[in-house]
Amino acid sequence: MGAKNTANSANDFLARFQRFGIHLGLTRIKQLLDDLGNPQTQVPIVHVAGTNGKGSVCAYVASVLQAAGYKTGRYTSPHLIDWHERICINDRWISNHDLIAALEVVQSKIKPTTPEQTPTQFEVFTAAAWWYFAQQQVDIAVIETGLGGRLDATNVCDRPLVSVITSISMDHWQRLGNTLGQIAGEKAGIIKPNRPVVVGELPAEAAAVIAKQANDCQSPITWVEPARFINSAVYISEPSSSSSLGDRTIEPNNQTKQTNRADLNQANTISNSSSQNQSNQSSFAKLPMATWQDITYPLSLLGDYQLINSAIALATIQALQQQQWQIDEQAIQTGMAQTSWAGRLQWVDYQNRRLLIDGAHNLAAAKQLRQFCDRTFANQDRCWIMGILATKDYAGILKALVNKGDRLITLPIPGHQCVDPQELVAIGQPLLNTKPTLANNLEQALSIAVNQSALAMRSSEPIIICGSLYLVGEFLSNQRQQ
Numbered sequence: 001m002g003a004k005n006t007a008n009s010a011n012d013f014l015a016r017f018q019r020f021g022i023h024l025g026l027t028r029i030k031q032l033l034d035d036l037g038n039p040q041t042q043v044p045i046v047h048v049a050g051t052n053g054k055g056s057v058c059a060y061v062a063s064v065l066q067a068a069g070y071k072t073g074r075y076t077s078p079h080l081i082d083w084h085e086r087i088c089i090n091d092r093w094i095s096n097h098d099l100i101a102a103l104e105v106v107q108s109k110i111k112p113t114t115p116e117q118t119p120t121q122f123e124v125f126t127a128a129a130w131w132y133f134a135q136q137q138v139d140i141a142v143i144e145t146g147l148g149g150r151l152d153a154t155n156v157c158d159r160p161l162v163s164v165i166t167s168i169s170m171d172h173w174q175r176l177g178n179t180l181g182q183i184a185g186e187k188a189g190i191i192k193p194n195r196p197v198v199v200g201e202l203p204a205e206a207a208a209v210i211a212k213q214a215n216d217c218q219s220p221i222t223w224v225e226p227a228r229f230i231n232s233a234v235y236i237s238e239p240s241s242s243s244s245l246g247d248r249t250i251e252p253n254n255q256t257k258q259t260n261r262a263d264l265n266q267a268n269t270i271s272n273s274s275s276q277n278q279s280n281q282s283s284f285a286k287l288p289m290a291t292w293q294d295i296t297y298p299l300s301l302l303g304d305y306q307l308i309n310s311a312i313a314l315a316t317i318q319a320l321q322q323q324q325w326q327i328d329e330q331a332i333q334t335g336m337a338q339t340s341w342a343g344r345l346q347w348v349d350y351q352n353r354r355l356l357i358d359g360a361h362n363l364a365a366a367k368q369l370r371q372f373c374d375r376t377f378a379n380q381d382r383c384w385i386m387g388i389l390a391t392k393d394y395a396g397i398l399k400a401l402v403n404k405g406d407r408l409i410t411l412p413i414p415g416h417q418c419v420d421p422q423e424l425v426a427i428g429q430p431l432l433n434t435k436p437t438l439a440n441n442l443e444q445a446l447s448i449a450v451n452q453s454a455l456a457m458r459s460s461e462p463i464i465i466c467g468s469l470y471l472v473g474e475f476l477s478n479q480r481q482q
Contacts, residue, residue, distance in 0.1 A: 011083065046141075048156065049164070060309065063338055065331075069331075073140070075143045123461070168183055214384065287299060292310070300340065343472040343473065351450060358465075359469035360466040363396045366401050369401065370400055
């Protein structure tokens with residue numbers, strides 16, 4: 001059974017809960033976990049919330065903990081290709097066999113009831129993650145919130161080792177609130193009494209809410225400032241040829257296989273030498289170096305915003321060290337260097353072309369992508385392949401990204417409620433010299449992009465797929481099946 005088919009059993013299992021949508025609240029998940037024996041009480045956690053940067057921070061922290069010798073769980077969402085991506089131990093996806101087993105255990109505890117009382121898909125999967133981590137006796141788990149924090153299904157641990165809030169900007173306002181203060185109030189819900197809190201750079205309105213919650217909980221708070229580059233010139237050097245989702249694949253025997261760590265993105269060029277004695281410095285030399293406080297470290301992920309994300313991760317590690325977790329300098333160096341996070345400023349190969357893919361699914365992320373492109377493709381026109389969910393600020397995202405001389409190709413995102421691609425065409429047309437092109441699907445969009453570049457003799461024109469992690473996931477899924 002191939003990789004595509006092994007995922008189907010998990011997809012089919014979870015599809016029965018899809019129709020109930022997203023219902024925020026902790027009653028259902030707490031009851032379900034109680035029926036499972038409260039596995040969350042057996043797992044020490046780092047809990048991470050925030051509008052952007054959550055995934056990167058989780059990846060950094062988990063990688064450093066693994067390098068320090070701890071059996072480290074990681075729970076993140078959404079996935080790009082397979083549900084298996086969401087649950088990892090020591091950077092290995094959960095196997096299909098173990099995932100189905102965990103889901104079946106959870107299913108056995110769900111009592112027949114009304115749709116309003118039935119656990120949602122995310123709650124079922126989150127319960128399965130807690131149960132699996134407890135069964136596997138992980139030393140620690142890094143847990144990313146799904147939406148908000150206060151009422152998120154992950155927010156069932158009373159004493160996290162550290163609560164982390166990476167950033168706050170306008171996103172998911174339909175559920176979290178119409179102001180930065182309201183959104184901050186939801187994310188502040190992961191702050192627990194007398195437990196340390198690590199917080200990134202926030203707007204003043206949001207920072208005030210977080211500070212008050214931390215004060216009310218008597219929780220020591222660390223406000224983190226960004227690191228800075230030491231040798232950033234290497235940061236925009238020739239991109240790698242990697243097009244993989246990561247270094248894990250689902251094997252025909254339904255087991256998850258860990259291959260050698262590949263160049264997931266431009267900067268992730270760690271040597272895979274079998275000799276443990278080779279100098280790490282030769283590997284780190286291929287990466288940009290950053291410094292934060294008195295720590296100098298390799299930065300493996302692209303984007304200037306990784307300066308704040310990596311600093312937040314290091315502040316989190318320091319909070320763990322203060323609680324007697326044994327994490328030495330070598331673990332920090334190795335873990336930061338080996339961190340990978342797919343679908344965010346990732347270089348991929350496509351028909352002898354280099355493409356850049358990035359979720360850029362809200363305005364703040366779009367501005368970060370634009371900053372990277374302006375630095376990397378200075379004075380170059382670009383081709384954008386874009387699909388955006390209807391619940392997002394799609395006009396703001398589009399306006400933040402395009403230049404007058406760029407080309408725009410819009411398309412739908414299969415299986416998701418996206419903005420009408422024709423509406424993106426209408427928004428983009430006055431922003432561009434050339435009329436945007438409407439594509440029916442991603443394959444057609446890529447064909448149009450490559451052919452138009454060839455006809456215009458613009459072979460070096462950057463092609464960028466962005467606007468939604470679901471669109472990025474579709475591209476990576478198609479690439480993996482080829």
